[in-house]
């Protein structure tokens with residue numbers, strides 16, 4: 001899941017990939033990609049366990065929880081895309097997440113953000 005998440009960032013960072021999104025958009029895409037990987041790779045029983053909400057990374061304030069719900073809503077639908085409402089909702093969860101809030105990530109933060117505290 002984490003490898004797919006980071007590979008999504010790498011794809012977005014590729015100069016030939018047309019992306020003029022923000023940091024929050026990049027995170028949203030990476031979380032959905034990781035969640036889709038889990039949705040397609042784990043068994044039905046594991047998916048049921050993931051859906052019970054008791055795991056830390058599935059708490060509602062965690063971006064993965066929102067990405068997981070989105071992934072399940074588009075899984076197995078050919079040509080599916082994430083709705084604007086879901087995209088905005090996931091971006092809001094990313095921005096509000098303590099992981100990103102501590103770096104002052106907001107809706108307009110560019111993808112290339114690299115605060116000194118990350119070095």
Ligand SMILES: [Zn+2]
Pocket residue numbers: 005009026027030
């Ligand atoms: Zn990320």
